[in-house]
Amino acid sequence: MSSVLYDSPGPLARRRELVGSIVGVLILLGLVGLGLWYAAQRGVFDADRWDVLYDPPKNQTAANVWRSLLVQGLGATLRAAVFAAPLALFLGLLLALWRTARLRWLRVPAIAAIELFRGLPVLLMMFFGFLALGMPAFQAVVFGLVIYNMAIFAEILRAGLASLPKGQAEAAYAVGLTRSQTLMSVLLPQAVRTMMPSLIAQLVVLLKDSSLGFIIGYAELLKSIQNNSQYFGPQYLVALFTVGASIYLVVNLSLSWLARWLERRTSRTSAPARDAEMVAMQASGSGIVSADT
Amino acid sequence: MDVIADNLPAYLQGFSLTLRLTLYAGGLALAIGLVLAAMRVSPLRPMRGFAATYVELLRNTPLTLVFFFIILVAPRFGVLLPLDFIGFAVVALTLYTAAFVCEAIRSGINSVGIGQAEAARAIGLTFGQTLNQVILPQAFRTVIPPLINVFIALAKNTSVAAGFGVVDLMGTGRRLATANPGGVTWVLVGVALGYLVITITLGAIAAQVERKVAFTR
Numbered sequence: 001m002s003s004v005l006y007d008s009p010g011p012l013a014r015r016r017e018l019v020g021s022i023v024g025v026l027i028l029l030g031l032v033g034l035g036l037w038y039a040a041q042r043g044v045f046d047a048d049r050w051d052v053l054y055d056p057p058k059n060q061t062a063a064n065v066w067r068s069l070l071v072q073g074l075g076a077t078l079r080a081a082v083f084a085a086p087l088a089l090f091l092g093l094l095l096a097l098w099r100t101a102r103l104r105w106l107r108v109p110a111i112a113a114i115e116l117f118r119g120l121p122v123l124l125m126m127f128f129g130f131l132a133l134g135m136p137a138f139q140a141v142v143f144g145l146v147i148y149n150m151a152i153f154a155e156i157l158r159a160g161l162a163s164l165p166k167g168q169a170e171a172a173y174a175v176g177l178t179r180s181q182t183l184m185s186v187l188l189p190q191a192v193r194t195m196m197p198s199l200i201a202q203l204v205v206l207l208k209d210s211s212l213g214f215i216i217g218y219a220e221l222l223k224s225i226q227n228n229s230q231y232f233g234p235q236y237l238v239a240l241f242t243v244g245a246s247i248y249l250v251v252n253l254s255l256s257w258l259a260r261w262l263e264r265r266t267s268r269t270s271a272p273a274r275d276a277e278m279v280a281m282q283a284s285g286s287g288i289v290s291a292d293t
Numbered sequence: 294m295d296v297i298a299d300n301l302p303a304y305l306q307g308f309s310l311t312l313r314l315t316l317y318a319g320g321l322a323l324a325i326g327l328v329l330a331a332m333r334v335s336p337l338r339p340m341r342g343f344a345a346t347y348v349e350l351l352r353n354t355p356l357t358l359v360f361f362f363i364i365l366v367a368p369r370f371g372v373l374l375p376l377d378f379i380g381f382a383v384v385a386l387t388l389y390t391a392a393f394v395c396e397a398i399r400s401g402i403n404s405v406g407i408g409q410a411e412a413a414r415a416i417g418l419t420f421g422q423t424l425n426q427v428i429l430p431q432a433f434r435t436v437i438p439p440l441i442n443v444f445i446a447l448a449k450n451t452s453v454a455a456g457f458g459v460v461d462l463m464g465t466g467r468r469l470a471t472a473n474p475g476g477v478t479w480v481l482v483g484v485a486l487g488y489l490v491i492t493i494t495l496g497a498i499a500a501q502v503e504r505k506v507a508f509t510r
Binding site: 017025028035038119121122127132208209214215222225226237241248249252253256 | 336349353354361366449463466470478
């Protein structure tokens with residue numbers, strides 16, 4: 001798809017672009033090749049630096065290595081996220097509802113909690129659970145993730161509620177629904193639907209942040225890479241890191257693509273009022289710049 | 294409570310390092326992110342592809358992984374940067390944040406009404422003129438609040454450096470916590486106050502700017 005910023009190229013420009021593209025790609029490939037050649041000179045790609053993945057030394061089988069990476073490492077990462085995400089969503093929902101309280105002094109604690117936890121690093125909250133509350137590493141990781149992300153989820157839901165047209169609440173009151181009925185059966189379902197892409201994007205962030213457990217000593221994916229490279233020797237670090245980074249990318253990219261797919265679907269079927277900031281951060285499909293590369 | 298007062302100099306040192314990390318990495322990420330955003334909307338397909346790939350990769354990689362790569366893995370490739378841990382932290386934070394800066398700027402460009410670009414094209418402005426004289430001046434205003442949000446996230450993200458040998462605010466808290474096992478809670482409250490000073494200030498600025506920009510559109 002072409003952009004409105006420039007004419008769709010004619011035959012001459014297209015030929016020029018083709019030549020430019022080929023030259024650009026060649027230069028890029030050349031640079032990458034140079035880098036790889038330099039690395040290869042240092043023996044990065046020698047088989048004895050990668051055999052840890054298929055024929056590891058020290059009487060270990062490849063299955064052992066992969067099990068420690070995938071089952072223990074990735075498993076621990078996912079376990080932290082799977083425990084933290086529903087809890088954070090639930091508490092975030094509570095906070096978001098609390099925030100809509102009609103009495104000002106009732107509302108204030110919720111706003112204060114959201115603003116406070118949004119402004120602190122996740123790592124600090126993990127350390128708080130780990131050092132101050134004396135939790136084991138796993139609980140501390142979940143604690144940090146829950147406290148931080150519940151504030152973010154509450155904020156996303158608030159933006160979702162604010163983005164709904166006023167008529168929705170007015171109509172609900174007009175047909176005689178109570179405040180809580182209006183919120184639960186009219187406003188919230190729409191807000192969740194509108195904000196679904198943001199919620200999933202935040203889930204990716206949550207999953208990414210679980211890697212901070214590495215710093216407080218939780219044995220997640222990154223830690224298992226380090227443990228393996230300490231056990232088998234530092235020459236395997238590149239191979240193990242490549243595998244670990246690929247695992248992260250596969251998991252996160254698929255979640256991101258799910259978010260984008262959902263966004264395309266919802267933007268086609270409904271056109272709710274837009275909260276400029278939230279939508280702008282997610283904007284991809286419609287606009288001056290086309291989403292595809 | 295006394296723990297904070299007793300160790301005020303250490304806290305201030307950590308705070309100033311956190312602030313410096315944020316400023317250095319923020320400035321560099323802004324520059325790289327601007328270039329990436331320009332590449333992302335450019336007519337040349339390889340440039341668009343490169344910028345899009347970079348953003349997509351870095352946005353889906355945990356920051357801890359980037360730190361791990363710069364400090365432990367890159368030297369194995371023969372990339373030996375003549376830097377200390379603070380320098381490594383700035384590099385990692387810059388590479389990571391640049392992707393988010395690019396996205397914020399791109400979304401700002403997207404928020405300008407499509408008719409603006411069409412009108413500019415219709416009176417015969419070139420790509421560069423359209424971008425520089427019509428789109429970017431308008432995008433600039435909407436882009437500031439999301440950009441500040443990126444910098445708030447950066448200020449919080451600098452804490453990851455504490456896990457990789459940097460004694461910033463978080464690292465100071467870690468040291469003090471080991472030194473004062475009895476007052477860990479207060480030690481960490483002190484650290485939290487330091488971060489809140491940065492994030493709440495930036496957040497207030499963002500809200501202010503947002504209010505100012507709001508009525509123009």
